Amino acid sequence: MSKKIITAVVPVRKGSQRVLSKNTRKFADTTLLDLKLQVLKKVKNIDRIIVNTDCEISMEIARKYNVEIYKREDYYASSNVTNDIHWKHIAEVTDTDILLMAQTTSPLIKVNTYENAIKDYIDSLDIFDSINSVSQEKKFLWLDGKPLNYNIDKTPKSQDLPKIVSLNFAITIIDKLLMYKKGNIVGEKPKFYTLDKVESVDIDDMLDFEFAEFLYQKLGFSWICDKGEN
Numbered sequence: 001m002s003k004k005i006i007t008a009v010v011p012v013r014k015g016s017q018r019v020l021s022k023n024t025r026k027f028a029d030t031t032l033l034d035l036k037l038q039v040l041k042k043v044k045n046i047d048r049i050i051v052n053t054d055c056e057i058s059m060e061i062a063r064k065y066n067v068e069i070y071k072r073e074d075y076y077a078s079s080n081v082t083n084d085i086h087w088k089h090i091a092e093v094t095d096t097d098i099l100l101m102a103q104t105t106s107p108l109i110k111v112n113t114y115e116n117a118i119k120d121y122i123d124s125l126d127i128f129d130s131i132n133s134v135s136q137e138k139k140f141l142w143l144d145g146k147p148l149n150y151n152i153d154k155t156p157k158s159q160d161l162p163k164i165v166s167l168n169f170a171i172t173i174i175d176k177l178l179m180y181k182k183g184n185i186v187g188e189k190p191k192f193y194t195l196d197k198v199e200s201v202d203i204d205d206m207l208d209f210e211f212a213e214f215l216y217q218k219l220g221f222s223w224i225c226d227k228g229e230n
Contacts, residue, residue, distance in 0.1 A: 006118065006173075007048040007096035008040050011086075012104060013077050014055035018205045023104050024057045028217050032104040032203070033058055035216075037065045039224055040102055043114040045122075052090060053077075070094070084183035091180035099176050101185060105203040106170035107212050109195075111225050114171065117193055121173040130187030131173040134165035135200040165192055168200050 012033055016022040023033045030038075033051070040049050051062040052070045054077035062069045075081065076089050091099065100118070102109075121131045138158045141148040149162050171193060172185040179185060198219070203209050 004097035005047045006045060006098045006100060007050060007094055008043070008046045008100040008102045009090055009094055010036055010040070010049070010051045010102050010104060011090065012051055012053040012055055012058045013072075014053070014058070015077065015079060017079065019203065019209050021057075022203065022209065024055065024061065027107070027209070028213050031061065032107055033061050034064075035107055035221075036102055036104045037062070037067060038221070039109065039111055040114070041065060041067075042111045042225055043118070045115065045118050046100065048096065050094060052093075087185055088180055088183040091176050094176060096176050099172070099174055099179055101169070101172040101174075103169055106168065106199070106201070107203070107216060108199050108201050108219070108224065109170055110199065110223070112227050113195070113199060117171050117173060120191065120193065124191060128187070128189050128191035129175065129178060130185070130190045131171065131193050132186055132190050133168055133171040133195050133200075134192045135168045135195060135197075137164045137166050165194065168195065168202055170195060170199065170202065 010033070012023045024031050027035065037049065040046060049067040050070055051058060051067060052072055053059060054072040054074065059069050059071070070093055076086065098121070117131050117133070138161050140150060140158070140161070141164070149164055150156055167186070169185070174185055174187055178187055198215065201208070201212050201215060203212050
């Protein structure tokens with residue numbers, strides 16, 4: 001069987017709403033997009049890297065690293081586009097076998113973590129059809145005035161709560177045709193890949209941005225590239 005092509009797609013939208021110019025503004029001594037491309041270039045078994053964007057500044061950054069660019073049409077860069085349409089479109093316009101979605105908003109994913117996730121995907125294709133990174137949620141959750149994951153009359157210690165996880169979208173690996181068919185990044189038989197608290201850091205607002213920047217300055221690029229055990 002011929003080797004399947006793995007393409008890392010970095011989706012970058014110009015019109016970020018909660019953090020202005022999030023992907024291209026200064027982040028410590030770099031930018032979120034620069035950092036993600038530097039990391040992906042070091043990951044083994046990625047055959048192609050594509051920046052999918054409507055942002056000219058992002059395109060300039062992509063050219064600096066000699067990676068491919070897909071110029072996203074205005075409609076698909078709109079905040080009105082739902083996730084299913086967004087994901088389906090990325091699958092439709094990306095010539096590959098396997099998609100690795102790499103979000104700039106998860107800046108602390110290590111090279112080793114990407115490589116291990118790719119290996120897990122390849123090694124378990126007969127059992128699972130996607131790799132999706134998750135974070136553990138050891139929290140006392142409520143909905144509509146009722147506890148979701150514990151008995152209020154027998155409140156457990158937090159470590160004894162059920163093993164609930166949440167998708168953090170930091171790493172997704174999925175067959176392109178399956179992603180197109182489902183309009184989703186989660187397969188029919190997903191394998192959840194748990195990230196620790198540091199790698200789970202996700203930038204959604206300015207406080208997140210500043211916290212991630214603080215951690216990056218403390219840990220450094222060499223930490224992200226360290227091939228030791230996570």
